[in-house]
Amino acid sequence: MPGPSDPHFDTLALHAGAAPDPATGARATPIHLTTSFVFESSEHAASLFNMERAGHVYSRISNPTTAVFEERLAALEGGVGAIATASGQAALHLAIATIAGAGSHIVASAALYGGSHNLLSYTLSRFGIETTFVKPRDIDAWRAAIRPNTKLLFGETLGNPGLDVLDIPRVSAIAHDAGLPLLVDSTFTTPWLQQPFKLGADLVFHSATKFLSGHGTVVGGVLADSGRFDWERSGRFPELTAPYAGFHDMVFTEESTVGAFLLRARREGLRDFGACMSPHTAWLILQGLETLPLRMERHVANARKVVQFLASHPMVAQVGYPELEAHPDHALAKTLLPRGCGSVFSFDLRGARAQGVAFIEALQLFSHLANVGDCRSLVIHPASTTHFRMDDAALAVAGIGPGTIRLSIGLEDADDLIADLKAALKVAERAAA
Amino acid sequence: MRLQVQGRAAYAYTGGKPFASDGPCVVFVHGALNDHSVWTLLARWYAHHGHRVLAVDQPGHGRSDGPALASVEALADWLLALLDAAGVQDAHLVGHSMGSLVALEAAARAPARAAGLVMVGTAYPMKVSDALLTTARDDPARAIAMVNAFSHSSLASKPSYPGPGAWLRGGSSALMHRIQSDAEGNLFEHDFRVCDAYAGGMEAAARVTCKAHLIVGSRDVMTPAKATKELAGTLNAAVSRIVSGHALMQEAPDAVLNAMRQAIPA
Numbered sequence: 001m002p003g004p005s006d007p008h009f010d011t012l013a014l015h016a017g018a019a020p021d022p023a024t025g026a027r028a029t030p031i032h033l034t035t036s037f038v039f040e041s042s043e044h045a046a047s048l049f050n051m052e053r054a055g056h057v058y059s060r061i062s063n064p065t066t067a068v069f070e071e072r073l074a075a076l077e078g079g080v081g082a083i084a085t086a087s088g089q090a091a092l093h094l095a096i097a098t099i100a101g102a103g104s105h106i107v108a109s110a111a112l113y114g115g116s117h118n119l120l121s122y123t124l125s126r127f128g129i130e131t132t133f134v135k136p137r138d139i140d141a142w143r144a145a146i147r148p149n150t151k152l153l154f155g156e157t158l159g160n161p162g163l164d165v166l167d168i169p170r171v172s173a174i175a176h177d178a179g180l181p182l183l184v185d186s187t188f189t190t191p192w193l194q195q196p197f198k199l200g201a202d203l204v205f206h207s208a209t210k211f212l213s214g215h216g217t218v219v220g221g222v223l224a225d226s227g228r229f230d231w232e233r234s235g236r237f238p239e240l241t242a243p244y245a246g247f248h249d250m251v252f253t254e255e256s257t258v259g260a261f262l263l264r265a266r267r268e269g270l271r272d273f274g275a276c277m278s279p280h281t282a283w284l285i286l287q288g289l290e291t292l293p294l295r296m297e298r299h300v301a302n303a304r305k306v307v308q309f310l311a312s313h314p315m316v317a318q319v320g321y322p323e324l325e326a327h328p329d330h331a332l333a334k335t336l337l338p339r340g341c342g343s344v345f346s347f348d349l350r351g352a353r354a355q356g357v358a359f360i361e362a363l364q365l366f367s368h369l370a371n372v373g374d375c376r377s378l379v380i381h382p383a384s385t386t387h388f389r390m391d392d393a394a395l396a397v398a399g400i401g402p403g404t405i406r407l408s409i410g411l412e413d414a415d416d417l418i419a420d421l422k423a424a425l426k427v428a429e430r431a432a433a
Numbered sequence: 434m435r436l437q438v439q440g441r442a443a444y445a446y447t448g449g450k451p452f453a454s455d456g457p458c459v460v461f462v463h464g465a466l467n468d469h470s471v472w473t474l475l476a477r478w479y480a481h482h483g484h485r486v487l488a489v490d491q492p493g494h495g496r497s498d499g500p501a502l503a504s505v506e507a508l509a510d511w512l513l514a515l516l517d518a519a520g521v522q523d524a525h526l527v528g529h530s531m532g533s534l535v536a537l538e539a540a541a542r543a544p545a546r547a548a549g550l551v552m553v554g555t556a557y558p559m560k561v562s563d564a565l566l567t568t569a570r571d572d573p574a575r576a577i578a579m580v581n582a583f584s585h586s587s588l589a590s591k592p593s594y595p596g597p598g599a600w601l602r603g604g605s606s607a608l609m610h611r612i613q614s615d616a617e618g619n620l621f622e623h624d625f626r627v628c629d630a631y632a633g634g635m636e637a638a639a640r641v642t643c644k645a646h647l648i649v650g651s652r653d654v655m656t657p658a659k660a661t662k663e664l665a666g667t668l669n670a671a672v673s674r675i676v677s678g679h680a681l682m683q684e685a686p687d688a689v690l691n692a693m694r695q696a697i698p699a
Contacts, residue, residue, distance in 0.1 A: 052478035079600065
């Protein structure tokens with residue numbers, strides 16, 4: 001039967017978590033730049049500290065502006081809640097630190113953002129958390145890598161740098177069969193292109209710096225929980241199912257059947273690690289979220305035009321975009337990413353590093369910098385920047401060629417972007433002569 | 434706290450404190466396809482303000498073994514048996530939605546054991562439309578989505594539950610899906626049929642001897658405030674009307690606490 005349901009995505013992007021301010025009538029969400037919140041009485045203070053009442057105490061733990069962002073992102077993801085963090089890296093760390101510790105093990109896709117790879121490979125190992133990396137398309141490898149001390153499986157919705165499409169339904173099934181949650185980095189896709197919870201993921205995080213904010217103005221992250229993973233049934237997570245001495249022996253799964261993970265992440269993770277988001281940052285990201293559906297549609301439309309242009313250009317050896325039939329995940333992308341595969345992708349110039357450098361320096365509209373997901377189009381040449389210390393053989397192992405260029409397609413007129421690329425390709429061609 | 438009730442394992446959340454052997458007691462009873470976790474803020478508050486607390490998982494819900502019981506009357510008997518198992522002589526009985534009918538019936542069956550009755554998000558009769566019952570039978574996921582939308586009156590209830598950053602509609606939906614997937618059979622349809630079939634509300638109200646208090650949401654379309662008039666009259670109940678939809682404890686936790694404190698002082 002037809003009946004009511006929650007509002008649609010575009011409506012939630014504007015309204016979820018926010019109402020006119022009851023104190024002032026302000027329609028837009030106010031920026032609550034305050035460290036603390038006045039208690040009504042000593043009893044009120046004690047009840048807030050003891051989780052007998054909901055409310056704000058101190059902005060490292062929660063803040064009214066930041067909470068609007070958290071609730072809105074959770075609504076867009078279809079989750080039970082979210083926690084805003086100082087960066088995407090902080091969100092990843094919070095996800096792991098909430099349920100893992102010394103002696104724990106993670107199974108992660110090898111196709112990760114470099115920062116995530118650094119955290120898992122070098123930094124967390126120093127704290128006793130080991131990671132086994134697997135090729136994301138090798139489904140059996142995910143299963144084989146799970147150990148008795150494994151705490152989670154982790155991958156990116158679109159892997160780095162080749163845009164490997166994470167087969168969330170199959171990888172999450174492997175995770176769930178082992179009593180483990182699947183954590184995904186959804187930065188490149190945003191909930192507008194894919195809602196990982198609907199496909200089986202349990203935890204999602206974003207670098208909100210990118211498309212969620214969309215304007216290249218702030219650094220932030222966010223971690224959302226589907227509320228669907230049964231921590232008690234798994235039996236692997238005493239962090240959530242046994243008394244926690246750090247908060248009056250609270251058993252988080254008893255406090256909240258579907259929100260236990262976020263309770264501990266906030267009550268311990270934000271309290272002790274402290275990587276919270278500024279209310280001002282949250283407000284700026286909220287401005288971005290309000291237009292996320294419009295921007296993502298345009299990002300994808302522009303990316304498709306640019307991909308088609310590059311794929312047919314004689315100076316381009318190959319374009320790595322899952323909507324192209326040659327991409328190894330083309331069929332999977334059609335199923336899991338029907339709205340599109342985002343607007344960040346790489347392509348290979350014919351020639352050597354010199355052509356890549358010449359191409360980059362000839363671009364006028366594209367900004368040469370280390371970021372993605374801006375409303376402006378961005379470009380970087382890994383062989384001469386992020387990976388400049390590597391020789392060509394080492395680059396190849398990393399899936400990067402001497403002429404590999406990464407683009408982040410913005411919201412400009414696609415014809416202007418193509419004209420800029422066409423001119424720069426001509427310069428690169430001359431450099432090869 | 435785990436108990437044996439009528440030969441089966443039962444669970445009750447005690448508000449973050451061990452359950453004491455004596456003292457005034459508040460018992461919280463959840464609604465359809467929910468569990469104790471809809472009460473945790475209130476339960477913690479009362480547990481830390483001079484009361485013993487039992488926020489139960491009904492049979493077949495959450496941590497209490499099934500099967501689910503077939504009627505409000507059977508649930509009321511189970512609730513009274515749970516008091517026996519916990520060593521509680523009398524208690525304030527607090528229920529939400531379907532749980533409010535259980536609390537009412539228990540207060541009527543054992544008037545001496547009801548120190549007070551608080552019915553939150555209630556109505557009598559609690560009739561469920563044929564269309565919703567049919568959807569609950571044929572497409573529980575769709576019915577959950579409908580009830581979730583019906584139960585919330587806002588996209589931005591503050592300060593949220595159990596705290597800031599929680600998306601209430603998502604939490605409510607996830608809880609219902611969890612309880613449904615863990616249950617034997619179609620618990621959603623079962624619970625709604627239990628509400629729909631209960632016919633003894635006015636007779637029960639006439640037998641209640643303790644003070645009664647109704648807490649209703651002015652925007653509640655599941656159990657509209659106007660549907661409590663006759664019940665409130667028979668119970669001679671105080672009525673608190675707060676701005677909320679049917680998910681009162683989640684949409685307006687402070688307002689519900691303030692209203693409850695009129696009925697059950699600290």
